[in-house]
Amino acid sequence: MAQKGLLTVVSGFSGAGKGTLMKRLLEKYPESYALSVSATTRRPREGEVDGREYFFVSVEEFERMIREDELIEHARYVSNYYGTPRRYVTEQMEAGRDVLLEIEVQGALLVKEKYPDALLLFVTPPSAQELERRLRGRETETEEVIRRRMRQAVTESKAIDCYDSILVNDDLETCVDEMHALLRSRHYAVERNAEFIRRMRQELAGRQDEQTDPE
Amino acid sequence: MAQKGLLTVVSGFSGAGKGTLMKRLLEKYPESYALSVSATTRRPREGEVDGREYFFVSVEEFERMIREDELIEHARYVSNYYGTPRRYVTEQMEAGRDVLLEIEVQGALLVKEKYPDALLLFVTPPSAQELERRLRGRETETEEVIRRRMRQAVTESKAIDCYDSILVNDDLETCVDEMHALLRSRHYAVERNAEFIRRMRQELAGRQDEQTDPE
Numbered sequence: 001m002a003q004k005g006l007l008t009v010v011s012g013f014s015g016a017g018k019g020t021l022m023k024r025l026l027e028k029y030p031e032s033y034a035l036s037v038s039a040t041t042r043r044p045r046e047g048e049v050d051g052r053e054y055f056f057v058s059v060e061e062f063e064r065m066i067r068e069d070e071l072i073e074h075a076r077y078v079s080n081y082y083g084t085p086r087r088y089v090t091e092q093m094e095a096g097r098d099v100l101l102e103i104e105v106q107g108a109l110l111v112k113e114k115y116p117d118a119l120l121l122f123v124t125p126p127s128a129q130e131l132e133r134r135l136r137g138r139e140t141e142t143e144e145v146i147r148r149r150m151r152q153a154v155t156e157s158k159a160i161d162c163y164d165s166i167l168v169n170d171d172l173e174t175c176v177d178e179m180h181a182l183l184r185s186r187h188y189a190v191e192r193n194a195e196f197i198r199r200m201r202q203e204l205a206g207r208q209d210e211q212t213d214p215e
Numbered sequence: 216m217a218q219k220g221l222l223t224v225v226s227g228f229s230g231a232g233k234g235t236l237m238k239r240l241l242e243k244y245p246e247s248y249a250l251s252v253s254a255t256t257r258r259p260r261e262g263e264v265d266g267r268e269y270f271f272v273s274v275e276e277f278e279r280m281i282r283e284d285e286l287i288e289h290a291r292y293v294s295n296y297y298g299t300p301r302r303y304v305t306e307q308m309e310a311g312r313d314v315l316l317e318i319e320v321q322g323a324l325l326v327k328e329k330y331p332d333a334l335l336l337f338v339t340p341p342s343a344q345e346l347e348r349r350l351r352g353r354e355t356e357t358e359e360v361i362r363r364r365m366r367q368a369v370t371e372s373k374a375i376d377c378y379d380s381i382l383v384n385d386d387l388e389t390c391v392d393e394m395h396a397l398l399r400s401r402h403y404a405v406e407r408n409a410e411f412i413r414r415m416r417q418e419l420a421g422r423q424d425e426q427t428d429p430e
Binding site for chain 2: 122124127128129131132150151153154157158160161163164165166167168178180181182184185188189190193196197200201203204205206207208
């Protein structure tokens with residue numbers, strides 16, 4: 001049953017482990033998934049590669065992409081644009097891969113408007129205590145950043161009801177398996193197998209005709 | 216995230232391998248699933264055990280169960296009643312197990328009316344040819360029975376659109392894994408995790424209050 005890929009939006013608290021989760025999912029099932037790369041007008045940081053972390057484009061180019069409807073969603077943070085180029089998403093879905101978009105709540109809702117079939121997935125650690133422990137564990141963040149992230153989590157937690165599914169990322173491998181199960185399952189929906197069902201009906205009716213032919 | 220169990224109705228062509236599929240699923244995950252046992256007024260066949268294949272009851276008892284709303288659904292075939300006792304289903308769901316009901320299309324739709332959350336799952340072999348091959352492979356069926364089953368499959372195939380999901384039972388172990396993934400995934404729905412989400416919000420807000428307390 002070869003099918004087109006489906007779109008999944010992944011959001012969650014900073015510190016929920018979304019990045020590691022998606023990286024591991026892609027490592028385990030490279031043929032099933034593709035990770036969308038965002039476009040941005042901010043400058044690349046050291047070590048960032050164009051087309052890997054982001055597509056780094058000029059403000060003029062980004063505004064042209066908005067005008068020509070080349071972005072599924074976009075937003076402006078501080079003085080930088082961020083957005084999801086439509087082309088890669090469409091190409092990967094046509095190739096049968098489920099596309100993962102890591103974006104925040106506002107973007108998620110915009111994607112759902114344009115792609116009602118998209119699954120909105122929220123990833124969370126098992127508790128607020130564990131969230132804070134992970135943020136502190138990074139050891140690269142200042143106290144101020146940790147506090148800001150925890151405040152942000154309060155706001156984000158209010159939006160969970162807009163999502164379709166929630167996964168608790170306690171043990172990474174378990175969560176990867178759950179995410180894979182969840183995303184594969186959508187392909188078993190009857191409406192996504194219309195072609196198979198049509199063929200099956202035709203075959204059954206065909207064998208029926210053979211059997212009732214006068215001998 | 217301890218949750219109540221969910222209801223799954225399993226239908227499919229005779230010869231699709233539903234019985235083997237459910238048996239294997241229960242063997243692999245005995246803690247996750249329970250198989251509903253139907254009540255019937257027909258006489259037990261040789262080897263059938265009361266409470267295992269069916270609950271064998273009298274017509275008077277069955278009609279009492281109908282009157283007192285103890286059945287989720289029931290139907291009459293030829294001169295026998297068949298039905299799904301509510302009590303076992305409810306008990307198992309309360310214990311956190313997903314309950315599987317193997318019933319045909321009409322019953323499936325009745326269950327969906329009473330339990331809108333129930334998943335209606337249709338199981339099919341990969342082709343009509345394979346369906347016939349399996350029916351013939353049993354070697355216990357007469358030509359007449361095989362032809363009747365194939366005619367029945369034509370009718371049943373028209374009802375697939377009433378179902379939520381479809382699984383192709385080509386390789387048994389693959390199909391068991393797919394079924395498990397499909398049924399587990401329903402537990403990740405946001406609306407089924409309201410209690411976890413409520414607690415998470417509370418914890419996050421609590422930590423927030425601590426941090427903003429005057430020192």
